[in-house]
Amino acid sequence: MQKIVILEDNSELRVEISETLEDEFLVSGCENITSFWCAYRDLSPELVIVDLGLPDGRGSDVIRRIREISRSVGILVLSGDQSEFERVVCLELGADDFLVKPCSPRELLARVHAIMRRVNSCNTGAVAQHVAEFHDYSVNLDAMEMCDRHGTPMPLTTAEFELLRVLVRHPKQILSRGQLVEHLRGEGWVGYDRSIDSLVYRLRKKLNTDSKCGQLLKTVHGRGYVFTPDVIFRQ
Numbered sequence: 001m002q003k004i005v006i007l008e009d010n011s012e013l014r015v016e017i018s019e020t021l022e023d024e025f026l027v028s029g030c031e032n033i034t035s036f037w038c039a040y041r042d043l044s045p046e047l048v049i050v051d052l053g054l055p056d057g058r059g060s061d062v063i064r065r066i067r068e069i070s071r072s073v074g075i076l077v078l079s080g081d082q083s084e085f086e087r088v089v090c091l092e093l094g095a096d097d098f099l100v101k102p103c104s105p106r107e108l109l110a111r112v113h114a115i116m117r118r119v120n121s122c123n124t125g126a127v128a129q130h131v132a133e134f135h136d137y138s139v140n141l142d143a144m145e146m147c148d149r150h151g152t153p154m155p156l157t158t159a160e161f162e163l164l165r166v167l168v169r170h171p172k173q174i175l176s177r178g179q180l181v182e183h184l185r186g187e188g189w190v191g192y193d194r195s196i197d198s199l200v201y202r203l204r205k206k207l208n209t210d211s212k213c214g215q216l217l218k219t220v221h222g223r224g225y226v227f228t229p230d231v232i233f234r235q
Contacts, residue, residue, distance in 0.1 A: 001026045002116065003045040007036040007062065008078065009054055013101065017049060017078075020105040021112065033057045040066075046119050047074035047112065052081060052090075060093060067094035067158045071144065074115035078103070088195045092159040132168040134229040135216065137207075139168060159184075159195075160203045167217065167227035176224035200225055 004021055006029045008014040014029040021027050028043055030036040033056050040048070048066065052059035063075055075095040079086065087098045096115045099108065132139040136149035144161050146154045156164065166175070166183040175183075177196050184196075204217045218226050 002047070003028070003043045004047045004049065004112070005030060005036060005039045005043060005045045006049045007033065007054070007059065008049070008051045010051075016105070017108065020108055024109075025112075031055075033062060036062065045073065047076065047115055049076045049078050049112075050095075052077065052079040052086070060090060063090060063093045063095050064158075071162075072119060074112075074119045076111060076115055078108075088198075091195055092157060092199065094158040094162070131234050132231050133234070134168065134171070134231045139164060141165060154206060156203075156206065159199055160206070163199050163203055167225075168231050171227050171229065171231040174220050174223050174226045179224065 001024075003026045006014055006017050006027065008017065008029065009031050011031065014031065018027045018029050025047075026043075028039045028045075030039050033054055036048075039045075048062075050059045050062050059077065059079070063077070066073055066075060075097075077090045077095045077098045078101050079090075079098070080101050082100050090098050096118065097111050099111055130140065130142050132141060137146060137154075138151075139146045144156075144158075146156055146161070146164065148154055162184055163180070166180060180196050180200075200217065200219075204215070207216045216227065216229055218228055220226055
């Protein structure tokens, strides 16, 4: 049975979430960050549900730390903050989805199912290609590191790297904003996709530091974006 750890300081809501999920998943509820990390280490969950406002820290720091140690764990943010800014920040840190509370049990379960499909795909897919090379760049998909022709690491945020991962796996293909959202957030994801434009802009800026290589990430007006270079994979 797949495991979910809930980080929510509201005890009533934590129980409600647990009861919604426990028929299908093994669920552990935590009221603070300290107990969350204990449960995370003990259970190795496939998915975590994280509140942002916590008594002993920030949920956004938990998201950041999880993405530093795992790409595959699903992250669902559950917050009372309805601001678009907070949604975008969490998604760019690497969260799979953002759900404003209060929410219906049915919607919560649907979002969890959507993220689990992405998690299952990551865990069961055969990964035979670990390093992608294009132009003068090398991308280590396991270490989440991109280097230039001199072997110097290029700083990318988690969200920028995940976008690059999608692009190198679909070179010379026009990908719409909706397709990018699906690849990044999981099939069936519903939410704001406005952050995709700013994410593409930032990654493009970092890729186009060499004027000789032309534009590696182009906009196809009315259709989406295309990653233009040839990509070679090696183990």
